[in-house]
Amino acid sequence: MTNPPNRTAIAVTGLRRSYGRQVVLDGIDLHVPEGTVFSLLGPNGAGKTTMVQILSTLIRADAGTVRVCGHDVVSDADRVRAAIGVTGQFSAVDDFLTGQENLQLMADLHHLDRAEGRRRTADLLDRFGLAEAARRPAVAYSGGMRRRLDLAMGLIGDPRVIFLDEPTTGLDPRSRRDMWQIVRDLVGRGVTIFLTTQYLEEADQLADRIALLDRGRVVAEGTPAELKRRVPGGHVQLRFADGRALAAAAAVLDVAPDPGGESLALRVPGDGGVRSLRALLDRLDAASVEVDGLTVHTPDLDDVFFAVTGQPTPGTTPEAVTAR
Amino acid sequence: MTTLALAARDSATMLRRQLRHTTRDLSTTLLLLAVPIVFLLLFVYVLGGTLGDGLGGGSGGRAAYVNYVVPGILLITIAGAVQGTSISVALDMTGGIMARFRTMAIARVSVLTGHVLASVLQTLCQLVVVLGVALLVGFRPDATALRWLAVAGLLTATTFALVWLAVAMGLAAKTVETASNLPTLLTLLPLFGSGFVPTDSMPVGLRWFAEYQPFTPIMETLRGLLLGSPIGADGGVALGWCAVIALAGYGWAKRLYNRDRTR
Numbered sequence: 379m380t381n382p383p384n385r386t387a388i389a390v391t392g393l394r395r396s397y398g399r400q401v402v403l404d405g406i407d408l409h410v411p412e413g414t415v416f417s418l419l420g421p422n423g424a425g426k427t428t429m430v431q432i433l434s435t436l437i438r439a440d441a442g443t444v445r446v447c448g449h450d451v452v453s454d455a456d457r458v459r460a461a462i463g464v465t466g467q468f469s470a471v472d473d474f475l476t477g478q479e480n481l482q483l484m485a486d487l488h489h490l491d492r493a494e495g496r497r498r499t500a501d502l503l504d505r506f507g508l509a510e511a512a513r514r515p516a517v518a519y520s521g522g523m524r525r526r527l528d529l530a531m532g533l534i535g536d537p538r539v540i541f542l543d544e545p546t547t548g549l550d551p552r553s554r555r556d557m558w559q560i561v562r563d564l565v566g567r568g569v570t571i572f573l574t575t576q577y578l579e580e581a582d583q584l585a586d587r588i589a590l591l592d593r594g595r596v597v598a599e600g601t602p603a604e605l606k607r608r609v610p611g612g613h614v615q616l617r618f619a620d621g622r623a624l625a626a627a628a629a630v631l632d633v634a635p636d637p638g639g640e641s642l643a644l645r646v647p648g649d650g651g652v653r654s655l656r657a658l659l660d661r662l663d664a665a666s667v668e669v670d671g672l673t674v675h676t677p678d679l680d681d682v683f684f685a686v687t688g689q690p691t692p693g694t695t696p697e698a699v700t701a702r
Numbered sequence: 703m704t705t706l707a708l709a710a711r712d713s714a715t716m717l718r719r720q721l722r723h724t725t726r727d728l729s730t731t732l733l734l735l736a737v738p739i740v741f742l743l744l745f746v747y748v749l750g751g752t753l754g755d756g757l758g759g760g761s762g763g764r765a766a767y768v769n770y771v772v773p774g775i776l777l778i779t780i781a782g783a784v785q786g787t788s789i790s791v792a793l794d795m796t797g798g799i800m801a802r803f804r805t806m807a808i809a810r811v812s813v814l815t816g817h818v819l820a821s822v823l824q825t826l827c828q829l830v831v832v833l834g835v836a837l838l839v840g841f842r843p844d845a846t847a848l849r850w851l852a853v854a855g856l857l858t859a860t861t862f863a864l865v866w867l868a869v870a871m872g873l874a875a876k877t878v879e880t881a882s883n884l885p886t887l888l889t890l891l892p893l894f895g896s897g898f899v900p901t902d903s904m905p906v907g908l909r910w911f912a913e914y915q916p917f918t919p920i921m922e923t924l925r926g927l928l929l930g931s932p933i934g935a936d937g938g939v940a941l942g943w944c945a946v947i948a949l950a951g952y953g954w955a956k957r958l959y960n961r962d963r964t965r
Contacts, residue, residue: 434805435804435805436801436804436805456807457807459805459806459807460807462805464801464802464805466798466801466802470797470798470799470801470802471797471799472719472797472799473797474722474723474726474727475719475722475726479722483715483719486715486718487712487715487803487806487808488806489708489711515726531802532802535806
């Protein structure tokens with residue numbers, strides 16, 4: 379098949395889905411160009427998994443159209459299935475089979491001939507660091523290994539679009555970084571990735587574009603940089619040894635201390651650049667105000683989420699919450 | 703590849719997967735086999751002497767009871783074996799691999815037919831072992847080759863029907879525990895029928911149930927084929943029940959498999 383560059387991998391229009399009276403997806407429109415990483419970001423219960431289930435033909439939408447690689451997920455489900463790989467939140471591996479047998483099973487179901495099936499199995503075991511454990515039953519694998527096997531199983535058929543539903547939930551930091559590297563390698567091969575996550579850092583690290591999902595609606599969409607720009611600029615937080623120094627600094631810089639005032643900290647708006655930081659400290663120095671310590675706060679996705687929904691996300695640091 | 707060839711190929715792949723499970727999960731396989739054998743030994747050696755005298759006609763005693771009880775034990779074997787089917791389907795469901803299969807471009811039915819074919823094969827093997835043990839403890843059938851063939855046919859039909867029912871139960875169960883409990887009812891059915899004592903000896907209500915429940919005509923037909931007792935209408939009724947259970951199980955399983963799943 380020859381296709382024009384930058385064509386659409388996933389197109390979603392007016393998607394709705396409810397379970398009983400509970401509306402899970404409430405009119406979603408998305409557009410994911412081929413060869414990019416798109417991240418659906420949101421707290422638990424935002425509708426991320428339902429979205430992946432619909433896009434991967436597992437369940438049907440109540441309304442709206444979804445096309446994956448140009449094929450309609452309802453009327454042309456088998457073509458969609460042939461083009462995608464899915465890795466769910468819960469590792470869908472066969473515990474009784476070894477890693478190698480799991481991959482071989484997938485190769486057989488993709489109707490690859492014997493030699494090709496073996497070649498891809500060996501290649502994936504190698505790429506995902508599972509070669510040594512290839513002959514052990516999957517039930518004996520660690521969480522990270524299971525997740526890698528799960529992802530490898532989704533890749534046997536050389537999919538053009540890969541759905542990763544919270545691929546690093548429950549993984550330790552090291553396995554998480556391994557997973558991120560794997561995702562980056564996949565992107566290098568021109569695959570389109572649709573990633574759901576509740577980790578803001580993960581979306582920030584991996585995604586070309588991010589959609590924030592909150593209670594079934596996309597509340598913001600853009601590149602990580604665009605989203606960060608939607609938040610009022612960063613600030614420098616200054617800490618002081620006592621209330622007197624705090625009051626003096628507030629006067630010099632013409633910034634009101636935090637209401638309540640029990641913390642000896644002052645937030646000074648600014649981009650956190652070296653030049654403005656030096657100017658700031660110079661001004662305090664000139665007024666002989668002693669600074670105890672400082673932190674530079676650049677806006678992150680936590681701030682974006684808070685700015686857009688008015689609610690903190692799960693895992694938000696208290697510092698970022700009080701920043702608003 | 704035609705749709706049918708594709709379905710056959712994918713079903714064969716799934717069958718291989720299931721047969722591998724049998725050897726990997728040997729403890730479950732052996733446990734499923736042990737239950738009917740323990741029942742057989744219990745009923746023959748502990749209860750058989752007395753129960754055999756109560757059968758009426760013939761010589762009575764343990765020797766007569768072995769011959770009487772084998773069809774009931776065979777059905778317990780099948781009922782126990784399909785419990786394994788139900789558990790294995792539920793494991794696929796809760797473990798997420800069923801969802802994976804459903805997002806792949808494979809013949810959809812193969813996921814279920816793999817389970818069905820493997821279970822039928824396994825159960826038939828178990829039936830052969832149980833029959834072997836029965837012969838060792840004194841079972842003396844006097845069936846012709848043709849009648850043995852009919853026995854094999856009826857056992858296969860019964861297994862096929864109950865396996866489909868068990869697949870549906872496995873799909874319907876929300877947890878593996880439920881999937882393991884649901885088919886237990888099937889294991890009890892031979893007891894509430896003509897499996898272990900003739901239905902004439904039962905009180906009226908129970909007797910009515912025992913005579914009309916599906917397992918009784920199946921057991922009576924097996925008994926007739928193996929021992930040469932009259933079969934009458936039971937043969938047709940038995941096959942009818944197998945067809946009804948198979949169709950109902952298949953229909954139920956198919957509906958559950960194709961439903962939108964929330965989780």
